[in-house]
Amino acid sequence: MKLLRYGPRGAEKPGILDSNGKVRDLSGHIDDIGGDTLTSAGLAKLSAIDIDSLPVVTEPGRLGPCVTRTGKFICVGLNYADHAAETGAAIPEEPILFMKATSAITGPNDNVIIPRKSKKTDWEVELGVVIGDEARYVSEADAMKHVAGYCLINDVSEREFQAERGGQWTKGKSADSFGPIGPWMVARDEIADPQNLKMWLSVDGTMRQNGSTRTMIFGVAFLVHYISQFMSLQPGDIISTGTPPGVGLGMKPPVFLTAGQTIKLGIEGLGEQTQLTVDAA
Template identity: 70%
Template sequence: MKLLRYGEPGAEKPGILDANGQIRDLSAHVGDIGGRWIAPEGLAAIAALPLDSLPIVSGTPRLGPCVTGTGKFICIGLNYSDHAAETGASVPSEPVIFMKATSAIQGPNDPVEIPRGSEKTDWEVELGVVIGKTAKYVSEADALDYVAGYCVINDLSERAFQLEHQGQWTKGKSADTFGPTGPWLVTKDEVPDPQNLDMWLEVNGHRYQNGSTRTMVYGVAFVVAYLSRFMSLRPGDIISTGTPPGVGLGQKPPIYLKAGDTMALGIQGLGEQRQVCVQG
């Protein structure tokens, strides 16, 4: 299933994409795309609904973040060996973990704000993993049982804030609008192998990132199990699993986003995003 949330910010309704690419309204049956509705029982209840009888949503409504109720937005750094090389970093011996503020989460096509004082705002297409049931001390063999589905994330970063100021990466990753998420939450039954998905990103029509989840250092199952050793993962939590090469920082010379630039990005089977940059 391709689950989504549509409508104005703060007033989104739950929806589902049908086989013809039309949005069907779920609000008569589902509270929202999050919490118990993305647990195995909730997803089974949605799957049992007669899709063709659900109301069709007219027009082209704004799409909100594809999941709500996110308590933790966890990111994995330097998780593609070729991306680590382009940034001059070595491949980490364990996953690099940092948090991104949940206030950064926004719809997949909402404008991206260049923060005040920023000169190095950068792009990163990433595979997002949405947790569907509480995971604590889970094994790698069982880890995918705790995943509700997958989505596209643009893990925007301000490199000066991230790397040139004191402290952790979080302040370079957490500006408002720095977490476009969606367009859809694609349930895991439609993604038989999350380690075999092509991904890409363009800025102003030029393709900078053209990679695949095949080159991840630490795969989805390992990451879920690893994180569950240090914290419980709960329904709606998002794990952003790292980016392939081609970020602005890795260009020679580096290239960064400015107001008026347009990003387009996508992952095989998970949909596409498009954002225009504006000055914050």
């Protein structure tokens, strides 16, 4: 089951991708893809629908963020051993957590806006985990029961804001458009092993990241378990699980984004994104 949202910003409708890659309209069954729709009970109701009976959306146009009403956008830093090495950082003993503002969330192919006074806007392809059932103090063994599905994320980052402006990662991660998610959320049971997915990102046709979730230090189940010890996780919350090597910061010399560039990225089974970089107005 691949759930998506399509239409103009702020007026998206819920949809589902059929076996032929066509978008089908779900608005006759649900108001949107968020909240209770993402719980086990909500997804069970959707899976019982005959997709072929749903109206075909012949021109879906823009794809919006694949989930809505996200309360928390939680990110994990330095969660790939090879990425930590390229930045010169030590392997974390526990997950490094920080928050990305939910106002950064945007559609998978919307423009990436380079903030005013930015010098070091960077890219990061990441596996996103969408929470389904509420998770509070869950064990690692039970953690996956609380996952609704997975999505592709570009964890866009401004490195100077992140590391040189007071040491607070959140302000380097939260600019408008810094959280493209989608094109769709793939239900958990359709991804056999989230720890064995190829992932890649290119800028202007040059491959920059070419990795795999195999090199994650802390896997999905552990992250859900771990984060739930510090805060409850609600339906629609998103965990962005870290990035493999190849970010601009890790290049020698470093290379960062400028207006007019094209970013393309993808994760095996989760689709692709394409973004144009533009300067903030």
